[in-house]
Amino acid sequence: MAETATIFEVGPRDGLQNEKAQIATADKIALVDMLSASGLRKIEVTSFVSPRWVPQMADAAEVMAGITRAPGVDYAVLTPNAKGFEAARAARADEIAVFASASEGFSRKNINCSVAESLARFEPVMIAALAHGIPVRGYVSCITHCPYDGAVAPEAVLDVAEKLLAMGCYEVSLGDTIGAATPDTVSALLDVLLARIPAEKLAGHFHDTHGRALDNIDVCLAAGLRTFDAAVGGLGGCPYAPGAAGNVASEAVLGLLSERGFDTGVDAARLAEATRFARSLRT
Numbered sequence: 302m303a304e305t306a307t308i309f310e311v312g313p314r315d316g317l318q319n320e321k322a323q324i325a326t327a328d329k330i331a332l333v334d335m336l337s338a339s340g341l342r343k344i345e346v347t348s349f350v351s352p353r354w355v356p357q358m359a360d361a362a363e364v365m366a367g368i369t370r371a372p373g374v375d376y377a378v379l380t381p382n383a384k385g386f387e388a389a390r391a392a393r394a395d396e397i398a399v400f401a402s403a404s405e406g407f408s409r410k411n412i413n414c415s416v417a418e419s420l421a422r423f424e425p426v427m428i429a430a431l432a433h434g435i436p437v438r439g440y441v442s443c444i445t446h447c448p449y450d451g452a453v454a455p456e457a458v459l460d461v462a463e464k465l466l467a468m469g470c471y472e473v474s475l476g477d478t479i480g481a482a483t484p485d486t487v488s489a490l491l492d493v494l495l496a497r498i499p500a501e502k503l504a505g506h507f508h509d510t511h512g513r514a515l516d517n518i519d520v521c522l523a524a525g526l527r528t529f530d531a532a533v534g535g536l537g538g539c540p541y542a543p544g545a546a547g548n549v550a551s552e553a554v555l556g557l558l559s560e561r562g563f564d565t566g567v568d569a570a571r572l573a574e575a576t577r578f579a580r581s582l583r584t
């Protein structure tokens with residue numbers, strides 16, 4: 302029997318958050334429903350962040366209320382603080398994600414605080430989420446490069462990842478926020494991380510700015526990681542990371558994982574329908 306791997310679909314959130322023109326709430330809902338029908342088991346739907354900071358996600362509650370929940374699918378949302386968590390809980394998110402950075406420059410630009418302050422802010426979110434039985438995923442952005450501070454040391458990533466796991470995150474997703482990672486830098490990072498963290502606690506989150514995302518995923522696969530974030534149609538970018546291009550496309554990750562013999566449970570034809578629709582939403 303084939304070994305399983307997970308595609309964590311982030312298109313409706315990471316993919317759409319950077320679109321300049323406001324995308325209709327109904328279209329966002331339709332996209333999530335198409336993704337649900339494709340067999341994906343993890344879908345990051347939206348983020349409960351400040352609408353001043355990310356106007357595209359201002360309709361988070363409406364999107365969550367409008368989607369048709371498929372059995373067996375976890376619908377995830379980003380929550381940067383307690384206010385975001387309360388909104389996520391009200392919206393019946395199946396899981397939430399807190400997001401930190403390995404670099405100070407990006408942390409300040411993205412969430413207006415230092416890395417240490419962000420972790421302190423996540424503490425009450427974690428406590429509340431775990432008390433309500435809501436699993437929490439952690440992100441570490443800028444795993445090899447920061448658009449403001451330059452190269453990032455693997456030890457800085459390890460420090461934040463270990464703190465997120467110690468707080469209670471079930472998994473940490475390693476964000477190559479501006480798509481600057483290469484197989485060599487990913488390999489060097491994993492050498493440091495895997496000496497302290499089991500591979501099943503880590504996920505890869507690659508942007509494809511320089512066309513290296515699939516090569517980087519291959520390195521992660523060889524190291525034992527089995528969960529990869531991706532955005533349908535290669536949508537994506539981050540409003541606070543100049544140079545961040547789209548996330549690696551879900552359909553490309555599906556192709557790679559299938560080629561490598563992994564079972565993802567995703568129906569390629571259904572995903573292709575969602576891909577066409579996602580591309581039509583690009584502004």
Ligand SMILES: CC(=O)SCCNC(=O)CCNC(=O)[C@H](O)C(C)(C)COP(=O)(O)OP(=O)(O)OC[C@H]1O[C@@H](n2cnc3c(N)ncnc32)[C@H](O)[C@@H]1OP(=O)(O)O
Nearest residue numbers: 349350351352354355381384385400411412413442478539
């Ligand atoms: C790599 C990636 O893709 S990461 C994801 C993309 N980036 C993002 O989503 C950026 C998210 N960042 C943010 O939302 C903001 O930086 C914050 C909320 C974390 C911090 O911003 P600050 O301005 O420092 O927040 P602060 O706590 O001072 O509150 C300011 C205002 O925002 C509101 N606010 C704070 N948090 C939230 C929230 N989660 N949801 C909605 N509104 C919020 C406050 O109520 C307050 O509103 P008011 O001025 O009307 O009173």
Ligand SMILES: CC(=O)CC(=O)O
Nearest residue numbers: 400440442443476478
């Ligand atoms: C939160 C994210 O979206 C991760 C990243 O790209 O750094």
